[in-house]
Every structure is written in structure tokens, then in C-alpha cells.
Amino acid sequence: MKKEIKTDYYDNFTCIADKCSFTCCQEWKIEVDDDTYIKWNRLSLTKQNNNYLDQYVKQKDGTRVIALNEQKQCPFLNEQKLCNLVLNLGDEVLSETCAIFPRQTHEFADRKEYSLVSCCPEVVDLINQQDKICFTKNMLDMDGDILLQIRTMMITIMQNQHFSISKSVMMLFYILLDIHQKESILKKDIDEYKDEAGLKELSEAIDNMQFLSLDTFEENNELFLDMTENYRKQEQYSSYLEPIAVIAENLSRDYDKHKMSVKLQEFEKQFSSYEKLFRNYLVVEIFSNSLMPESDLESIVVMFQWIAMEYAMMRHSIFLGWLLDEQEKLSYTVVRNYIVVISRMMGYDQEDICEYLEKSFENLIWEWGYLALIIGAEEGK
Ligand code: SF4
Structure with a gap:
């Protein structure tokens, strides 16, 4: 019988039907x-x-x-x-x-993997309630093929709290690109990427780079408008998307750079109170969407880009939602709603993701700098 691996809260999910704030x-x-x-x-x-x-x-x-x-x-x-x-x-x-729905199963030659997608607000609540995402069968110690080892390494780094979320995403993409350009890769090479000293060195190298929060903001604003264009035409998710898309359009025409920098800093403070939720979210995404039964190394890199873009789009939508809300405190309702909306909007299958990326970018595989631009750096850590 095949091994079964689940996020350990998987069996706790129940649909709340008529009580649901954002029905599927x-x-x-x-x-x-x-x-x-x-x-x-x-x-x-x-x-x-x-x-x-x-x-x-x-x-x-x-x-x-x-x-x-x-x-x-x-x-x-x-x-x-x-x-x-x-x-x-x-x-x-x-x-x-x-x-x-919202359950998802991937069947591999040696195992079955079960997860819950974040398109459901109840699932977001479950992710939010976990101190740390754990897996049944102690998946992180499991032996398996090299792609499984790569994903385990990705989850381990994403869960390493010495590094901020943005830093972890940037480091992971650097490592994936490094692996991707190698002719062959062994398990011991993967283990080396997890080494604390090596990660610290990489982290310091990233710290020495200059990131401008306004560049990140502008790129994400353009991406957001592009991503939402068709949904707006079809009047889908209008009550969530339309008010923030109007703000995004106004900002794409003109904005006060100084005021925006201050706002972005204030937002970052608010957003950081959801650090655990987003770290958990990214771990779950890496578990459920970076490695699929038909995956190869290139598709892991592509799916990781998509996961990073989803995170950047969620954060940007939440920023716009926070501006709209005009409250100092960023509410959990705003955070949860935009996690659900963006997950529903961007929950394409792998083929459609490749098609979108090929149409929208010069190359299917991005340069490291592009991912760093949309992720941006947080203060400290
Ligand atoms: S979104 Fe989730 S909780 Fe809401 S109706 Fe659908 S499955 Fe049930």
C-alpha cells in the first residue's frame, strides 16, 4: 500500500456551508x-x-x-x-x-499526498491556527527521489525563522536556479543547500543589495492590474476586486512618492503581524503545488515562481484593501478575503501557468532579479 502524506490538520476540515463568508x-x-x-x-x-x-x-x-x-x-x-x-x-x-473541494490529492508512484487549497476561507483559518505546518508520516525525514529531496529542502528553508519570508523566498529561488543550471545533482548537494553557514552567507549577500520599495510597489501594481483585467471585464469577484482595482489604476497614473514610502512602511508593520500565517501558507503551497506526479526540475522552478507571484499579489491586494479600509490596523478579514480571492484567481493548472508566464514574460524561467523585485526586502532580519 502506498504511503499517505497529509498536512496534519487535513482531517480537521469541515465545510461550514451556510455559515461561510465567501462561498465557493x-x-x-x-x-x-x-x-x-x-x-x-x-x-x-x-x-x-x-x-x-x-x-x-x-x-x-x-x-x-x-x-x-x-x-x-x-x-x-x-x-x-x-x-x-x-x-x-x-x-x-x-x-x-x-x-x-477544497481537498487536493496527488498520487505518486510510491505515495499519495493530500492537502487543502487556500481558496476556502475555512482552510485559511486552519492554516492560521497552526504554529508550524507539520505533516503526517514525518515527511521531512522521508527518503525519496531527488525531486522530493529538493522540495523537502525548500520546506525546511521556508520554515527557518532566522530568515524573513521575503529573504527565504529569494534564497530559495537562488538555490533553485543554481540547481537548474547544473547538469546533475545528488542528494548530498541538496543537503549542502540546507547548511546554516551557507544560508547565512547567501542571506548576507542579499542584505548587501539595494531594494527600493517603490520599485516593488510599482511592478506589483502593474502585475495586479494585468492579472485582474479579465476578471473585471467578466465582473467576477467585483465586490472584492473593483474598489481596490480603482485605487490601483489611480496609483498607476500618479502618486506622491514620499507619502507612498511612509504608507508602505506603515503597512509593512501591520502585515508583519501575519508573518506566521504567510509562512505557513507558503509552506503549504510548496508542499501541494511545487511538486506534482508529472513534475521535472524545470516545472518545480516554474511553480515556485508562480507561488512567489501569488504571494506578491496577495500582499499587494491586501495593501490596497488596507488603503481602502482607512483603518490603521490591518484586519484579519481583509487578509483572509484577499488570500481567498487571489487563490481562486490564480489557481490555474500547470499548463495554463506556463502559457501565462510565456505570454507575459520574455522567458519562462525568470532571472533572480525579477523575483527579488516583486518580493522586495523587509526591514531587518
Ligand atoms: S468555501 Fe469552503 S467553507 Fe465555504 S462553502 Fe465552500 S467548501 Fe464550504
Whole structure:
């Protein structure tokens, strides 16, 4: 039997359905798999009507999905925010997407890995409650192929609290690029990257570089506007995106550099109170999305870039949300909402991620300086 590896809070997840502040039953592509579609051809919601469920299905971007209503909600979601399919016909008629969300499974030759995606606010709460992300089966001590060793090294460095989050992300990208340009790599080479003295040296080298917070802000603002363009056109997540996108547009035209530097410093202080949450978030992302059954070294580098970009976009959206809120204190609600929105917006599969990166950047694999630009440096550490 294959080993099963989970984040150790995995089994604690329960959907809170009608109590959910940001239901997954709206503004999303809810896929309908073949087996479900065949089942739905013969099923109606109640015995009294002959409206078979397949009439609620349409094609979108080459995929069969549930057709949302005018409010962009799933037609099966009732006024009490409960699912009419489950209430009338039971869990077994749900499509695979609805039945498993927010769970994700990757099956490798020697093991199965389970995780929960951050597109659900309940999952963000669970991540926030962990002092440190731990895994069942003590995954960090597990022997395995070289790609698994690389991911373990990435998680170990991400969890090393001697370095700030930004520093850890920059160091990891430097290491990944170094490994990527080697012709071959052995387990002992991977172990060397974890060596504290080597990491300290790398950290000091990064400290000696100059990072301008306004450059990071401007690049992330442009990326944010580019990333949200289609969602805004389609009026998806409007209540979350539109108000902050308007601020981003105004800032992209003109802003007072001195005032913005002060604001960014104030924000950084507020944002740092969520350090544990974001470190945990990044560890979970590295665990669940950097290594997949079909991965090679290049795809690990590409997925890490994407994870770093997601983090940069979350932080920027939260910054804009904080400006909009006009409160000194950065609220957990703002943080959680934008983790969920950006996770939903950027939760593409690997093929789509490569397509986006190839279209938007000169090369699929970035130079180290580009990742450093969007991540930026924090004060101290
Ligand atoms: S987002 Fe999460 S908690 Fe909310 S309805 Fe969906 S699965 Fe349940």
C-alpha cells in the first residue's frame, strides 16, 4: 500500500456551508465531470418536475461547467445558502469538483499526498491556527527521489525563522536556479543547500543589495492590474476586486512618492503581524503545488515562481484593501478575503501557468532579479 502524506490538520476540515463568508458556490467555474453529467441527464431536482439537471450545464473555455445564474451563483444554492442538490438528492449526485473541494490529492508512484487549497476561507483559518505546518508520516525525514529531496529542502528553508519570508523566498529561488543550471545533482548537494553557514552567507549577500520599495510597489501594481483585467471585464469577484482595482489604476497614473514610502512602511508593520500565517501558507503551497506526479526540475522552478507571484499579489491586494479600509490596523478579514480571492484567481493548472508566464514574460524561467523585485526586502532580519 502506498504511503499517505497529509498536512496534519487535513482531517480537521469541515465545510461550514451556510455559515461561510465567501462561498465557493459563486463566481467560479464549477466543473461537471462526465460521470456526473451522464447521471444528471436522468435526474431532476424533485419528482414533480421533469427539468433534468443537465439543463444547468454549459460549456465554458472548453470545459463542462454549471451555468451560474444572473447573480453569478450556482443555481442549486438556495436562499439559506445551502445546496439544493444535497438537500433533495444527497451528496452522491454532486460533481467530483463539489464533492472534493477544497481537498487536493496527488498520487505518486510510491505515495499519495493530500492537502487543502487556500481558496476556502475555512482552510485559511486552519492554516492560521497552526504554529508550524507539520505533516503526517514525518515527511521531512522521508527518503525519496531527488525531486522530493529538493522540495523537502525548500520546506525546511521556508520554515527557518532566522530568515524573513521575503529573504527565504529569494534564497530559495537562488538555490533553485543554481540547481537548474547544473547538469546533475545528488542528494548530498541538496543537503549542502540546507547548511546554516551557507544560508547565512547567501542571506548576507542579499542584505548587501539595494531594494527600493517603490520599485516593488510599482511592478506589483502593474502585475495586479494585468492579472485582474479579465476578471473585471467578466465582473467576477467585483465586490472584492473593483474598489481596490480603482485605487490601483489611480496609483498607476500618479502618486506622491514620499507619502507612498511612509504608507508602505506603515503597512509593512501591520502585515508583519501575519508573518506566521504567510509562512505557513507558503509552506503549504510548496508542499501541494511545487511538486506534482508529472513534475521535472524545470516545472518545480516554474511553480515556485508562480507561488512567489501569488504571494506578491496577495500582499499587494491586501495593501490596497488596507488603503481602502482607512483603518490603521490591518484586519484579519481583509487578509483572509484577499488570500481567498487571489487563490481562486490564480489557481490555474500547470499548463495554463506556463502559457501565462510565456505570454507575459520574455522567458519562462525568470532571472533572480525579477523575483527579488516583486518580493522586495523587509526591514531587518
Ligand atoms: S468555501 Fe469552503 S467553507 Fe465555504 S462553502 Fe465552500 S467548501 Fe464550504
